[in-house]
Amino acid sequence: MELTPCDVRHSACVRQVSSCISSGLDGPVLMKEHHCPPDKSEEKCRFKYVTMDEEGPELGIAQWPKEGNAVSGDTVAATILTEDRWLFVLSDGMGSGEEAQKESSGVVRLLEQFLLLDFTLQEAVEMVNSLLLLKGEERFATVDLALLDLANKNLELAKIGAVPSLLINQGNCRVLESNSLPVGILEEIPVETVSLPLETGTVLIMTTDGVWQGPANDQREGWLPEYVQGLWHLSAKDLAQRIVEHSLIMHGGKAEDDLSVFVVRLDW
Ligand SMILES: [Mn+2]
Numbered sequence: 001m002e003l004t005p006c007d008v009r010h011s012a013c014v015r016q017v018s019s020c021i022s023s024g025l026d027g028p029v030l031m032k033e034h035h036c037p038p039d040k041s042e043e044k045c046r047f048k049y050v051t052m053d054e055e056g057p058e059l060g061i062a063q064w065p066k067e068g069n070a071v072s073g074d075t076v077a078a079t080i081l082t083e084d085r086w087l088f089v090l091s092d093g094m095g096s097g098e099e100a101q102k103e104s105s106g107v108v109r110l111l112e113q114f115l116l117l118d119f120t121l122q123e124a125v126e127m128v129n130s131l132l133l134l135k136g137e138e139r140f141a142t143v144d145l146a147l148l149d150l151a152n153k154n155l156e157l158a159k160i161g162a163v164p165s166l167l168i169n170q171g172n173c174r175v176l177e178s179n180s181l182p183v184g185i186l187e188e189i190p191v192e193t194v195s196l197p198l199e200t201g202t203v204l205i206m207t208t209d210g211v212w213q214g215p216a217n218d219q220r221e222g223w224l225p226e227y228v229q230g231l232w233h234l235s236a237k238d239l240a241q242r243i244v245e246h247s248l249i250m251h252g253g254k255a256e257d258d259l260s261v262f263v264v265r266l267d268w
Pocket of ligand 1: 092208209
């Protein structure tokens with residue numbers, strides 16, 4: 001695509017263009033090439049974008065709203081911060097339906113913006129928390145976040161009030177958990193981040209509590225690690241779909257909470 005050059009530092013334009021295309025395509029995009037001419041030249045800026053499907057890890061997202069709601073209060077998002085740093089995030093807004101959706105998508109958008117501005121993960125989460133507290137209402141959302149660094153083959157994880165996630169490699173399943181409260185509840189939140197070296201063939205599974213905990217009257221919290229044991233080789237999309245379907249069956253076909261699954265398969 002071509003654009004008339006902007007007067008500000010080109011990165012500002014590039015970010016706006018990226019987020020505009022992402023929302024238009026309903027999925028993250030990666031800028032492969034860009035050429036911006038020197039000041040006051042007549043030339044246009046040229047950009048080349050590819051979708052994450054072509055270049056990135058295989059993503060599988062499956063969601064089912066709480067019974068009686070048309071929209072899920074959970075937000076699942078993938079964002080390309082730079083060519084080597086990709087963000088995967090899942091947020092569960094308090095309550096359900098549109099109000100919760102506004103809350104969780106707002107938290108995700110803020111996190112994306114802060115990370116695009118090169119704040120650290122710790123700073124970004126702390127700022128989002130402060131902003132939610134400033135609103136003065138009893139609002140909160142969980143954050144379940146994975147920051148993939150392709151250059152260093154490293155995965156940084158942060159959880160605030162989120163349920164455990166699973167990291168599977170060649171059938172070995174690790175449960176990653178944290179005890180933090182959801183953002184918006186405490187003034188000082190301890191942000192625990194975990195940094196892990198990545199091996200090829202790693203599958204990350206993030207879910208919201210509706211999936212992880214199962215129905216309230218069911219004593220099967222922790223069912224997921226067992227359930228995925230024979231299924232980790234499936235495509236990310238099929239795996240996400242199977243988990244949500246099974247979760248819905250456990251809920252007797254009527255979800256007591258929003259159900260969301262985000263599967264990221266890292267192969268290279
Ligand atoms: Mn929930």
